[in-house]
Amino acid sequence: MGAAPSIPTDSSRTVQVIGAGFSRTGTVSMQMALEILLKGPVLHGGTQFITREDAYCKTWLSAYHAGEACDQDAVLKHLLELYPDAKVVLVKRDPVSWWRSADELRGQIALWWLRLVMWPVPGWRWLPYLMDEFAAGMNELKRRPRGDGTGLLTVEEAALGPHALENYYHRVRASVPKDQLLEMELGDGWEPLCTFLGAPVPNQPFPRANDAAASAETAKSVLALVAQVWVGILGALGGLVYLGTRVWHGRHF
Numbered sequence: 001m002g003a004a005p006s007i008p009t010d011s012s013r014t015v016q017v018i019g020a021g022f023s024r025t026g027t028v029s030m031q032m033a034l035e036i037l038l039k040g041p042v043l044h045g046g047t048q049f050i051t052r053e054d055a056y057c058k059t060w061l062s063a064y065h066a067g068e069a070c071d072q073d074a075v076l077k078h079l080l081e082l083y084p085d086a087k088v089v090l091v092k093r094d095p096v097s098w099w100r101s102a103d104e105l106r107g108q109i110a111l112w113w114l115r116l117v118m119w120p121v122p123g124w125r126w127l128p129y130l131m132d133e134f135a136a137g138m139n140e141l142k143r144r145p146r147g148d149g150t151g152l153l154t155v156e157e158a159a160l161g162p163h164a165l166e167n168y169y170h171r172v173r174a175s176v177p178k179d180q181l182l183e184m185e186l187g188d189g190w191e192p193l194c195t196f197l198g199a200p201v202p203n204q205p206f207p208r209a210n211d212a213a214a215s216a217e218t219a220k221s222v223l224a225l226v227a228q229v230w231v232g233i234l235g236a237l238g239g240l241v242y243l244g245t246r247v248w249h250g251r252h253f
Contacts, residue, residue, distance in 0.1 A: 014083065015079070015082075015083045015086050016038060016086060016087065017034055017038065017042075017086060017087050017088070017089060017197070018076065018079050018080070018083065018086050018087070018088045018089070019031070019034070019042075019088075019089050019091065020076050020088050020089065020090045020091075020172050020176070021089070021090060021091035021092070022098075022165060022168055023102065024093070024098055024101045024102045025091050025092060025093040025098055025165075026091050026093060026185075026186045027044060027091065028044060028209045029091075029186050029206070029207045029208050029209050030089065030091045030186070031043075031044040032207035032209060033190075033193060033206060033207050034089075036202055036204070036207070037193065037194065037197055037199045037202070038197075038199075076088070076172065076175055076176070077175050080175070080176065086180070087180050087181075087182065087196065087197065088172075088176045088180055088181045088182070089182050089184065089193065089196070090169065090172050090176075090181060090182065090183045090184070091184060091185065091186065092169065092183060092184065092185050093165070093185065093186075095162035095163065095165045095166055096162045098162065098165050099161055099162040099164075099165070114128045115128045117226055117230075118226065120226075120229045120230065120233055121225060121226055121229050169183075182196040186206065186208065189206045190202060190206050
């Protein structure tokens with residue numbers, strides 16, 4: 001996470017760009033870049049899922065100009081069926097550093113009490129379920145045939161690791177026509193993305209977000225919000241117990 005949720009504004013516009021980058025590859029930065037180039041809101045899957053009100057989930061993809069962090073290639077295929085003219089941007093990252101980040105995230109969210117603690121907080125209550133889907137996606141990466149079509153994965157290859165990201169890249173390439181696909185890294189800057197979209201290069205640095213520091217700050221703010229909610233809940237329950245006790249004593253003594 002690490003970005004503010006984007007709000008749709010013009011329902012007459014359709015999806016122009018599909019971000020196919022896998023989680024933890026710089027999808028928030030790409031969302032911010034696309035918002036600048038397209039001059040409109042861009043949906044980022046994780047951010048929209050947990051930082052808006054519950055009812056908002058029902059309006060996903062309404063009036064958005066692009067979508068980012070739509071990880072799985074199965075979803076990508078469906079989106080291309082719905083928006084056959086959309087261009088696809090695959091933001092890539094070094095597989096080793098990606099795996100270090102993704103594996104750390106898996107460990108952080110694999111906590112049995114997370115669902116209970118998050119339950120009272122609108123939007124954020126869905127975080128454990130989102131992480132379940134992330135974990136399922138990670139496991140799905142190791143159950144698939146090789147993305148390059150050279151056969152099934154070996155036992156060593158099926159173990160989760162940096163190679164899982166490369167296998168995902170192969171499957172994206174197999175799903176998207178070459179003239180509709182751009183592969184780039186955040187370090188490439190504006191030039192390849194602007195050329196691909198036919199947009200002028202902005203007079204500002206390429207956005208960089210969702211690094212370790214941003215994620216840590218987001219985690220702190222979430223924990224503070226959860227603590228406030230639970231203090232309110234426990235305070236209200238304590239007040240009810242106190243009033244109930246006073247009433248009971250008043251009737252029996």
